[in-house]
Amino acid sequence: MHIGIVDRYQDLKRYSHIASVFVRYGFGELLDRLRAEHYLPRRRRVFGRKAGEFRHLSTPERLRRAFEELGPTFIKLGQILSTRADLLPPSFIQEFSKLQDSAPPFPFADICDTIESEFRRPVSEVFLLIEERPLAAASLAQVHRARTGTGARVAVKVQRPHIRALLETDIRILHDFANLSERRLPESRYYQPVRLVNEFARTIRRELDFVREGRNIERFRRYFAGDATVYIPKVYWDLSAPKILTTEYIEGVKISDIDGLNAAGLDREAIAVNGADFTLKEVFEHHFFHADPHPGNLFVLEDNVIAPVDYGMTGAISDDLADHILAIFIAVMDKDIDSLVRLLQEGNWVPENLDVDSFKLELQDFLERYHGLSLQEVNMSEVLGEAMNMIRRYRLHMPIDLVLMARALLVTEGVARMLYPEFNIVEHAGPYAKKLVRQRYGPIRYMRELYEVAGEAEAFARRLPGEMGQLLTKVMRGDLSIKFLHTGLxxxxxxxxxxxxxxxxxxxxxxxxxxxxxxxxxxxxxxxxxxxxxxxxxxxxxxxxxxxxxxxxxxxxxx
Structure with a gap:
């Protein structure tokens, strides 16, 4: 992407602001080690090493406050890092979990300007009525209740003005700092800063793509069209645009509003079961899931129907990854430590310098403690917490979608237990896991794989003579060359x-x-x-x- 002079100037101003905030919160020494002065104006090149008024706070708390002060991009970064229990210790996860995606509402005049700019006509011709007071104001967008020309009640999500330019500036700066970290902070390489920033950039750009979010909603509507326990809102495409998403307004009770649920005469146990079924179906059956199922994004309608909202952050499990997870699940059930370690290595999830013997011993101890327990005795939060501790100690690298899936299951269990303390998601997930095993090892799956292998073999046989001929021609002409790539220099x-x-x-x-x-x-x-x-x-x-x-x-x- 071409970066112009104006963008570079904006970057320089933002660099100065970010540096000053981090210095004030006691991270000047880190900037010194990064030798980040080459990226900053000369007057900003002397970094302090004292936390000043914040020196009494812990490092995670100082970092969380710095993120809050730096605005939407860093708040989103902290929220995403709060899902990475496989990378960060609990103290950081707890602090980053406090980051709230809320912001002061921006003026209604800006809402009107955006609507008129996107649709090229007056607001009154787009909506019959739009309420001036927002339903919610977040760091990336703001939601207003409105009525369509036919009188239907809708929720209109409008992107904050100039938010994309700020995010792109911050992403460029984060890329610079990530590259500096990998070059100059050897201890940071385990965390793969560049890869983390790339994943974050992809996630936040997707959240800003309201057309994509609308497609996500339609995908969920197809998946759950025949499910009477889940309701997915309708998308009004004629009232949506890249910066505006209009959906059916959900009139329900927030799933965390216990008093409201009781007052409406709803069954909390049935709600817990329906909510868990929604998550388990999207994960195990559809391999496409709502990656941010916190209580604020879940509403309950009549008859204990679950109505999720905000589909900006989703996760997807590929068929290959699903098969790999299933194989790991079977190895865990069989207590087959050798197969389990082999599967982790095949997935490139373990570092090259892994102490295999020590890892196997700890895995065996971990499985022995939970093997043989009844499903009612297994606490998923405890099991996942212990597994994440082991992942951090041995520096395993987990696929981001797998981490998001684990978090979705963990959040679902937490919400379900809040509603119905006796609920156990491990016991509830048993039938879904068995169904997945039957599908994976059933005759239909084997026949399909055999057909695919036969097709690949035929294609390979057709290509082989021509490719061998090209190779021999290059050898005879002396055009064959070998390239050496130096890394780490x-x-x-x-x-x-x-x-x-x-x-x-x-x-x-x-x-x-x-x-x-x-x-x-x-x-x-x-x-x-x-x-x-x-x-x-x-x-x-x-x-x-x-x-x-x-x-x-x-x-x-x-x-």
């Missing part, structure tokens, strides 16, 4: 470039000093206070360059 190359630049400066300084000395000895040219002007100018330039070179070396910490 970036830091060495950069340091060599710095050293050669400094050496060049030193040679230039030495030449100025020697040349000026010869001019002083010869006394050639005009004089000032009895000294040759050319010699004085040469010594002056040599002094300036020498001081700059020394300062540069000292600033790098490699004197």
């Amino acid at each position: 970036e830091n060495l190359i950069m340091e060599m470039e710095k050293s050669s630049n400094r050496l060049s400066f030193a040679v230039v300084i030495a030449a100025l000093i020697i040349g000026s000395s010869l001019i002083f000895q010869s006394g050639l040219g005009p004089a000032l206070l009895g000294y040759p002007v050319m010699g004085l100018v040469g010594f002056l330039f040599a002094s300036i360059l020498g001081i700059w070179l020394i300062a540069s070396i000292m600033r790098s910490g490699k004197l």
